[in-house]
Amino acid sequence: MTLAVRRSSSPSLWVGLGLVGLVVVTALASFLWTPHDPTLVDAAQRLRGPGTDYVFGTDKFGRDLFSQVMVGARTTLFVGVVAVGVAALIGTPLGVFAAMAPKWLGEFVMRVNDLVLAFPALLLAIVFGAVFGADTLTAMIAIGIASVPSFARIARSGALGVMSTEYVLAARSAGRSRTAIAVRHVLPNIAGLVIVQSSVSFAIAVLSEAALSFLGFGTRPPTPSWGRMLQESQELLAVEPRLALVPGVAIAIAVLGFNLLGDGLRDRYDPRLEVRR
Amino acid sequence: MKRISLFLAALLVAGCSAGSTASAPRDPNAITIGFSAEPANFDFTRTDGTAIPQALLYNVYEGLVKLDENGQVKPLLAESWRVSPDRLSYEFSLRANASFSNGSPFTADNVKFSIERVKTTWGISQKSKMDVVSRVEVLAPTKVRVTLSRPSNNWLFDMTTRVGAMFSPDGVADLPNNPVGTGPYDVAARNRGSSITLKANPRYWGPKPAYETVYLRYFKDSTALNNALLSNGIDVVSAVAAPDSMPQFENDTRFNVTQGITNGEVVLSFNGRKAPLNDVRVRRALTQGIDRRVLLDTAWAGRGELIGSMVPRTDPWYTDLTGVNAYNPENAKKLLAEAGQQNLNLRLRIPNLPYAVTSAQVVKSELNKIGVGVSIEPLDFPAVWLKSVFTEHDFDMSIIQHVEPRDITTFGNTKYYWGYDSPKVRRLLAEGDRGSPEQQVTAMREVAATLADDAAACWLFLFPNLIAAKKKVGGLPLNQISEAFDLTILRRAGS
Numbered sequence: 001m002t003l004a005v006r007r008s009s010s011p012s013l014w015v016g017l018g019l020v021g022l023v024v025v026t027a028l029a030s031f032l033w034t035p036h037d038p039t040l041v042d043a044a045q046r047l048r049g050p051g052t053d054y055v056f057g058t059d060k061f062g063r064d065l066f067s068q069v070m071v072g073a074r075t076t077l078f079v080g081v082v083a084v085g086v087a088a089l090i091g092t093p094l095g096v097f098a099a100m101a102p103k104w105l106g107e108f109v110m111r112v113n114d115l116v117l118a119f120p121a122l123l124l125a126i127v128f129g130a131v132f133g134a135d136t137l138t139a140m141i142a143i144g145i146a147s148v149p150s151f152a153r154i155a156r157s158g159a160l161g162v163m164s165t166e167y168v169l170a171a172r173s174a175g176r177s178r179t180a181i182a183v184r185h186v187l188p189n190i191a192g193l194v195i196v197q198s199s200v201s202f203a204i205a206v207l208s209e210a211a212l213s214f215l216g217f218g219t220r221p222p223t224p225s226w227g228r229m230l231q232e233s234q235e236l237l238a239v240e241p242r243l244a245l246v247p248g249v250a251i252a253i254a255v256l257g258f259n260l261l262g263d264g265l266r267d268r269y270d271p272r273l274e275v276r277r
Numbered sequence: 278m279k280r281i282s283l284f285l286a287a288l289l290v291a292g293c294s295a296g297s298t299a300s301a302p303r304d305p306n307a308i309t310i311g312f313s314a315e316p317a318n319f320d321f322t323r324t325d326g327t328a329i330p331q332a333l334l335y336n337v338y339e340g341l342v343k344l345d346e347n348g349q350v351k352p353l354l355a356e357s358w359r360v361s362p363d364r365l366s367y368e369f370s371l372r373a374n375a376s377f378s379n380g381s382p383f384t385a386d387n388v389k390f391s392i393e394r395v396k397t398t399w400g401i402s403q404k405s406k407m408d409v410v411s412r413v414e415v416l417a418p419t420k421v422r423v424t425l426s427r428p429s430n431n432w433l434f435d436m437t438t439r440v441g442a443m444f445s446p447d448g449v450a451d452l453p454n455n456p457v458g459t460g461p462y463d464v465a466a467r468n469r470g471s472s473i474t475l476k477a478n479p480r481y482w483g484p485k486p487a488y489e490t491v492y493l494r495y496f497k498d499s500t501a502l503n504n505a506l507l508s509n510g511i512d513v514v515s516a517v518a519a520p521d522s523m524p525q526f527e528n529d530t531r532f533n534v535t536q537g538i539t540n541g542e543v544v545l546s547f548n549g550r551k552a553p554l555n556d557v558r559v560r561r562a563l564t565q566g567i568d569r570r571v572l573l574d575t576a577w578a579g580r581g582e583l584i585g586s587m588v589p590r591t592d593p594w595y596t597d598l599t600g601v602n603a604y605n606p607e608n609a610k611k612l613l614a615e616a617g618q619q620n621l622n623l624r625l626r627i628p629n630l631p632y633a634v635t636s637a638q639v640v641k642s643e644l645n646k647i648g649v650g651v652s653i654e655p656l657d658f659p660a661v662w663l664k665s666v667f668t669e670h671d672f673d674m675s676i677i678q679h680v681e682p683r684d685i686t687t688f689g690n691t692k693y694y695w696g697y698d699s700p701k702v703r704r705l706l707a708e709g710d711r712g713s714p715e716q717q718v719t720a721m722r723e724v725a726a727t728l729a730d731d732a733a734a735c736w737l738f739l740f741p742n743l744i745a746a747k748k749k750v751g752g753l754p755l756n757q758i759s760e761a762f763d764l765t766i767l768r769r770a771g772s
Contacts, residue, residue: 039638039641040642043570043575060521060575061576061635061642129657130657130660133661134657216629221634221638222642222653234500235503236521236522237500238522
């Protein structure tokens with residue numbers, strides 16, 4: 001198999017793109033249309049089974065599950081963007097800085113990084129929620145902070161590789177500043193690595209939001225969130241398993257999609273894989 | 278600094294375990310009961326909250342009188358009592374054969390010691406219930422006279438709560454860890470974060486309890502508590518906190534299920550200290566904008582009762598006030614327009630407890646229909662909610678269950694978190710306490726009606742007492758209206 005064929009036909013990439021696309025299209029569509037108001041309580045429609053009126057049925061408040069899943073997709077994408085944004089915007093420059101700074105300073109930054117890495121992400125988010133109030137944004141900033149070390153590590157290892165290339169040595173001997181080298185040479189060359197890491201972190205953020213909402217520290221009610229839908233279904237698990245199944249499948253699709261997309265992108269961009277081929 | 282300490286406290290709490298999982302011991306003389314809130318220690322004289330008296334009152338500690346499940350005051354350590362015609366002095370005849378679990382006999386001296394100790398040493402707000410006592414005299418080892426500074430109907434009732442518990446001077450050295458009472462049980466062991474073991478007190482003066490050993494097990498999560506019963510880990514769920522899960526017990530022949538009432542009024546409280554909720558038209562509009570039948574049906578599976586004021590059915594001054602400020606969305610909109618509040622946005626700051634989170638979503642949906650915007654903010658309970666809403670009054674509306682018996686009197690306290698201030702209600706409450714029992718009923722009925730008309734709060738529903746238990750357990754209390762989970766009324770089914 002040639003490299004070109006492998007690149008264009010990676011099934012992970014396409015399946016991942018398809019699943020992520022489904023989530024994105026659903027989220028965008030929910031801005032224009034949902035079958036019912038996802039937060040409207042209607043006692044008369046309580047716990048209806050799936051049917052023509054309500055595709056996935058209704059929950060114990062009489063709210064349409066399908067509409068909630070649609071709007072919940074927005075929450076899912078929002079948390080991913082915030083968490084990955086925070087992690088990538090802090091982690092990547094930090095990693096590049098650690099690679100380019102004097103050795104002792106770089107080592108110091110990375111050891112502090114290891115300390116943050118040792119702290120469980122969910123616990124950090126719960127603490128943030130308890131102190132600053134439970135909220136999607138608070139929770140995702142916490143998850144983002146907890147994901148900073150993984151970005152810093154990837155960026156540093158990538159940057160160290162770039163730093164030893166001849167064109168960087170040439171730039172340095174020509175007297176270009178460190179900042180200019182970082183922006184001009186290092187960042188473009190590690191972009192692929194950061195994108196791969198982003199898609200994996202995205203999946204982790206989606207799962208974290210679900211877990212936090214499940215524990216009552218995530219998205220505020222009644223804003224639809226797949227994690228909270230799962231939590232609300234908990235006491236009805238024995239009576240109405242459908243209520244857990246619907247958001248559970250949605251979470252699985254989104255996480256699988258982002259993970260496959262990450263795998264596919266790695267096949268494309270990871271320089272180490274190319275060398276092996 | 279405060280924020281840092283809160284941060285550290287949250288870390289500590291987050292690190293704690295989620296509850297017990299082991300299965301129930303198979304001793305036929307033992308029973309295991311599952312609860313959701315664990316006592317922080319055993320000292321209810323200095324620690325607030327309902328978890329400690331729930332475990333210890335009537336079981337380890339006893340008072341002169343107790344409250345039965347129909348709200349009647351019954352003799353306990355006092356065999357009988359006589360009230361003077363001016364209703365200022367109470368003469369109690371005490372049981373001669375009662376003793377404390379450490380062997381000290383129970384005498385009139387202990388009554389004097391215990392009542393005076395509430396006034397001098399107790400550290401919780403409920404100690405003020407004893408302020409009305411001016412003198413305690415020991416007449417004989419089994420005779421004691423309590424003199425009040427003014428007639429008070431509430432005092433004898435309050436003696437059924439924790440402030441009436443009897444202590445021995447040689448048993449109060451280590452109350453947080455070693456409670457010494459006259460009750461049918463003694464604390465045998467404590468496994469912090471998981472369980473408390475009670476053993477029958479061999480010196481008990483009354484009938485032997487049906488179960489020699491009682492394990493009180495604590496579960497933070499309502500589903501875990503339910504599952505413990507389904508998987509044979511416990512014998513009784515003291516209060517099913519997930520009402521939608523009741524059918525799984527009702528449809529299972531292994532279990533008995535009872536549904537009664539509690540003292541817990543689930544209240545949508547309004548912050549009457551500030552605009553716009555200091556305007557009675559706005560409060561009436563919000564109350565009339567919420568269909569409380571729909572709320573009860575959706576948020577709590579229709580289990581519970583609708584109440585129109587702060588009075589459960591078991592109080593003598595109960596009248597049905599659900600028709601006052603009843604659901605009328607059209608009128609609600611008119612009232613808002615009259616008050617000039619058509620673009621109202623309110624913060625609903627609630628504890629992150631299941632009943633509050635589910636009720637809040639219905640409240641929001643209902644109020645949106647009359648054009649009122651609501652943003653729900655769940656706060657960590659108890660720490661953050663108590664600090665922010667209860668103490669600092671930083672809220673527009675909140676939802677909380679008020680569980681203390683006869684807590685309608687809190688509307689007479691202008692410093693209370695909802696800041697309700699009505700001279701008429703304060704006067705009626707004082708008159709009711711001072712007057713004859715008949716006058717009290719009349720006055721309290723008027724208090725309840727005034728609060729309902731004033732929409733001092735919106736009473737969403739009365740919390741149900743849902744108990745699920747194995748068939749072998751009998752004598753389960755139908756209603757839960759005292760502070761105690763009374764173990765003495767339990768028996769073996771068929772006996």
